[in-house]
Amino acid sequence: MTTQPSGPDLAQIRRVVTEIPGPRSLELAQRRKQSVSAALGAAVPVYADRAGGGVVIDVDGNSLIDLGSGIAVTNVGNSAPLVVEGISAQAHLLTHTCFMVAGYEPYIQVCEELNDLTPGDHEKRSALFNAGAEAVENAIKIARSYTGRNAIVAVEHAYHGRTNMTMALTAKNMPYKHRFGPFAPEVYRVPTSYPVRDGLTGVEAAQQTLARIETEVAAENLAALIIEPIQGEGGFVVPAEGFLPALQRWCNEHEVVFIADEIQTGFCRTGDWFACDHEGVVPDLITTAKGIAGGMPLAGVTGRAEIMDSVHSGGLGGTYGGNPVACAAAVGAIKTMREQDLAERARQLGAVMTTRLNALASDVDVIAEVRGRGAMMAIEFAEPDTLAPRADLPKRIAAACAEQGVIVLTAGTFGNVIRLLPPLVMSEPLLDDALDVLTHVIQTEADQ
Numbered sequence: 410m411t412t413q414p415s416g417p418d419l420a421q422i423r424r425v426v427t428e429i430p431g432p433r434s435l436e437l438a439q440r441r442k443q444s445v446s447a448a449l450g451a452a453v454p455v456y457a458d459r460a461g462g463g464v465v466i467d468v469d470g471n472s473l474i475d476l477g478s479g480i481a482v483t484n485v486g487n488s489a490p491l492v493v494e495g496i497s498a499q500a501h502l503l504t505h506t507c508f509m510v511a512g513y514e515p516y517i518q519v520c521e522e523l524n525d526l527t528p529g530d531h532e533k534r535s536a537l538f539n540a541g542a543e544a545v546e547n548a549i550k551i552a553r554s555y556t557g558r559n560a561i562v563a564v565e566h567a568y569h570g571r572t573n574m575t576m577a578l579t580a581k582n583m584p585y586k587h588r589f590g591p592f593a594p595e596v597y598r599v600p601t602s603y604p605v606r607d608g609l610t611g612v613e614a615a616q617q618t619l620a621r622i623e624t625e626v627a628a629e630n631l632a633a634l635i636i637e638p639i640q641g642e643g644g645f646v647v648p649a650e651g652f653l654p655a656l657q658r659w660c661n662e663h664e665v666v667f668i669a670d671e672i673q674t675g676f677c678r679t680g681d682w683f684a685c686d687h688e689g690v691v692p693d694l695i696t697t698a699k700g701i702a703g704g705m706p707l708a709g710v711t712g713r714a715e716i717m718d719s720v721h722s723g724g725l726g727g728t729y730g731g732n733p734v735a736c737a738a739a740v741g742a743i744k745t746m747r748e749q750d751l752a753e754r755a756r757q758l759g760a761v762m763t764t765r766l767n768a769l770a771s772d773v774d775v776i777a778e779v780r781g782r783g784a785m786m787a788i789e790f791a792e793p794d795t796l797a798p799r800a801d802l803p804k805r806i807a808a809a810c811a812e813q814g815v816i817v818l819t820a821g822t823f824g825n826v827i828r829l830l831p832p833l834v835m836s837e838p839l840l841d842d843a844l845d846v847l848t849h850v851i852q853t854e855a856d857q
């Protein structure tokens with residue numbers, strides 16, 4: 410039997426050989442309709458067969474360029490060699506004991522890596538979970554236990570997950586919260602920094618945010634402030650310089666736990682190991698998931714030892730959290746990021762995207778802003794005079810790109826953002842080809 414190419418050995422080209430979706434994808438769509446809950450969405454109408462580097466090969470043999478990375482997960486590419494090796498070696502040794510029953514080395518290794526790589530050189534501890542939302546839930550539990558306070562502050566446009574606590578923290582109703590209430594109490598929402606819409610400097614925006622917290626919550630009731638250093642689902646909103654450091658300083662002064670949710674921004678995505686590194690922000694707790702393990706389900710909470718160790722013994726855990734196979738995948742993914750300097754790759758891909766998209770923005774007047782950092786870039790569409798959101802465009806653009814073999818995702822509280830999250834191992838010619846398609850599609854759709 411000849412082995413077919415896989416992972417990074419797949420031909421790194423865009424190739425559309427059938428209509429999209431093709432006949433096999435249509436067949437699977439039909440079976441899905443009969444078997445899978447209709448509540449699950451799908452960004453593209455094709456079904457994947459294999460993927461690697463910067464491409465996803467569908468079941469009809471179409472090769473699509475991946476500008477989504479499965480929502481910022483496959484930063485090292487799909488089926489990256491060290492991830493596959495780690496998974497297979499570990500799967501042969503043991504697949505599960507439960508860390509709370511009998512521990513194992515890969516869990517400890519991942520915690521050591523997290524403590525080492527996350528911002529700040531203070532003493533740290535970590536705990537591992539299954540998914541981003543579970544990490545956020547646990548960060549909140551830890552902050553409440555440590556401070557003995559109840560209130561939690563989240564910001565406008567925030568996204569922190571789909572469980573009950575994290576729905577309360579998430580800003581956007583549709584589709585995340587609609588009809589799913591009541592939500593967890595003692596969550597307060599305050600303004601954030603959204604430069605293109607609020608026109609404020611980072612310091613001014615922070616004053617506004619902190620004034621709201623002081624008048625409506627008060628520090629002595631507040632356990633934690635949670636914020637994404639660059640917002641993900643909210644539309645890749647990058648706060649103005651100085652905003653995050655001012656919030657961090659206020660939290661430190663008032664003994665409020667400052668939680669950075671780096672689930673989407675972490676692991677080299679923004680051109681640093683973590684987005685907080687950009688302004689030297691040192692969170693008390695940091696949540697990670699998505700890019701951590703090359704596609705395996707794993708999440709972490711990392712933070713100051715005195716906070717992490719303050720919870721009563723047995724207070725944190727879960728049956729599968731820090732599964733050994735997922736941990737082995739994370740060790741392989743982190744090694745890949747280090748060896749291939751993927752933070753630097755993210756900066757290079759970001760420079761290519763920024764140049765091309767800024768050129769496009771100068772001729773398309775419904776582009777309100779091109780923004781982001783590293784390989785986390787977005788385009789916001791709005792009417793030029795009023796900034797009224799153009800939510801119709803991203804959906805049409807994403808559909809037209811998929812038809813031509815490029816996967817792009819939408820985002821934004823107003824649904825008016827296209828976001829680009831290529832795997833950090835993508836070659837520049839492939840990225841250029843995807844940007845040719847995207848640019849052409851945007852020019853065509855924006856004229857209509």
Ligand SMILES: *Cc1c(COP(=O)(O)O)cnc(C)c1O
Nearest residue numbers: 540541542568569570641672673
């Ligand atoms: C995706 C995401 C989450 C939730 O992670 P899940 O693994 O989907 O539960 C939380 N916060 C941020 C910033 C995210 O991007």
